[in-house]
Amino acid sequence: MHKRLVLYLILSVIAFFSNVYGAESEGMPQLNPEFWVSQIFWLILTFGFLFIILSKFILPKISNNLELRKSQILENIETAEKQKIESENKIKEYEALINNSKNEARNYFNEARKKIIQDIDKKREKIEEEINLEIQNAEKEIVELKKSSPEKINKIATETSAQLIKQLIGEEINNSSISAIVEDLSKRNKGKYYDN
Amino acid sequence: MATNPMHQFNVYRIGPEIKIDQIDISFTNASLFMVISSLIILIIFNLGSVKKNIIPNKIQLLAELSYSFISKMISDTAGSKGKPYFGFIFSLFMFVLFCNMLGMLPYAFTVTSHIIVTFVLAAFIFIGVTVIGFIKHGLGYLKLFVPSGVPIVLLPLIVVIEVISYLSRPISLSVRLFANMMAGHTMMKVFGGFVISLGLVGGWLPLGFSVALTGLEILVAFLQAYVFAILTCIYLNDALNLHH
Numbered sequence: 001m002h003k004r005l006v007l008y009l010i011l012s013v014i015a016f017f018s019n020v021y022g023a024e025s026e027g028m029p030q031l032n033p034e035f036w037v038s039q040i041f042w043l044i045l046t047f048g049f050l051f052i053i054l055s056k057f058i059l060p061k062i063s064n065n066l067e068l069r070k071s072q073i074l075e076n077i078e079t080a081e082k083q084k085i086e087s088e089n090k091i092k093e094y095e096a097l098i099n100n101s102k103n104e105a106r107n108y109f110n111e112a113r114k115k116i117i118q119d120i121d122k123k124r125e126k127i128e129e130e131i132n133l134e135i136q137n138a139e140k141e142i143v144e145l146k147k148s149s150p151e152k153i154n155k156i157a158t159e160t161s162a163q164l165i166k167q168l169i170g171e172e173i174n175n176s177s178i179s180a181i182v183e184d185l186s187k188r189n190k191g192k193y194y195d196n
Numbered sequence: 197m198a199t200n201p202m203h204q205f206n207v208y209r210i211g212p213e214i215k216i217d218q219i220d221i222s223f224t225n226a227s228l229f230m231v232i233s234s235l236i237i238l239i240i241f242n243l244g245s246v247k248k249n250i251i252p253n254k255i256q257l258l259a260e261l262s263y264s265f266i267s268k269m270i271s272d273t274a275g276s277k278g279k280p281y282f283g284f285i286f287s288l289f290m291f292v293l294f295c296n297m298l299g300m301l302p303y304a305f306t307v308t309s310h311i312i313v314t315f316v317l318a319a320f321i322f323i324g325v326t327v328i329g330f331i332k333h334g335l336g337y338l339k340l341f342v343p344s345g346v347p348i349v350l351l352p353l354i355v356v357i358e359v360i361s362y363l364s365r366p367i368s369l370s371v372r373l374f375a376n377m378m379a380g381h382t383m384m385k386v387f388g389g390f391v392i393s394l395g396l397v398g399g400w401l402p403l404g405f406s407v408a409l410t411g412l413e414i415l416v417a418f419l420q421a422y423v424f425a426i427l428t429c430i431y432l433n434d435a436l437n438l439h440h
Contacts, residue, residue: 030309030310030311030312030378032207035220035224036312037219037220038221038224038227039226039227039310039313040312040313040316042221042226043307043313044316046231047234050237050287050290051287054237054286055283055286055287058238061245062241062260063263064248065248065256066260069250
């Protein structure tokens, strides 16, 4: 009620002035009050309409859009950060996996090498044992041969010298005396024939 | 007379004469351009708000940039308390801007070049701001006229000056916009008249001026709308956050 009253008051004041100055139509058209009331009326109407539609319907939508975008961008940033962390974790896992497998491979390699070395060692030991055995046998044989060879040589020498004497002189000499001489000789000359 | 530079500001009736209690509220060319600018604003901002694209298209970008521009202007000058008046400031800025800009079209009528239109807007703002100030602060709003730190001897003088400056706000606000619009359009009309009267020989210079003035006037059209809106924000700030 009050608003209408005030409006009516303003309009009537303006109407009064427009009657007073109505004749002044030359010069600035802005000061010609003929259409002042009409302009005020239409200004209030159009601006009021514009204000109501804008503030009731359009501006809330725009602000909604802006906030929606803001929140979505924030969400996207959040998910991006999450994914970044995830990928970093995955990279760490991957690196750990690679390190593990490298270690495993190294272990396998080391074990295999150890085994092979052990095998080789075992085989070598066996072979060395065999060789040692053979060497011992051979040495024994040599020792035996050494032991038995002077006797045989003595025997041969005795028999040969008996034969020689028999053929040269035609007389048989006692084998035991010849062998005593041979033994005596061989004992004396032992250092000559055998180096040891 | 078409060459009269003031002729462009004439208001004439379009259609029948409408009268309520002997008061003439006929539809005029001024009313037509008010309606056109309001409709253009509504169409543009409606188109800019219907889609909800994450990456805005051009018209949506326009609407959203305007929204953030006005929003920032209000929060910079009036603080967070100015938020409820966003709709009004936004409508005011857009209305003045589009009226100014539409006035730049040839043969168009500039609504804001009429003192009565700008004065009604300014008076409404003045009354509204005063009412808001008294509602928010009661009689304490009168402290606005008593700046702090002024010697008591000077106080009567200062209070008188402050009251006069406060009361002259609607006049300065309305005259600034109206005078800028009228002067600019008159200048353009005068230079346009020179182009015709000097003809092919000497008309080129005023034509160049006319072109330059058109650019200047577009700048002024935006600037005055901005000034109108930001002064409204500053007055609102005085009413909302009493500093004195």
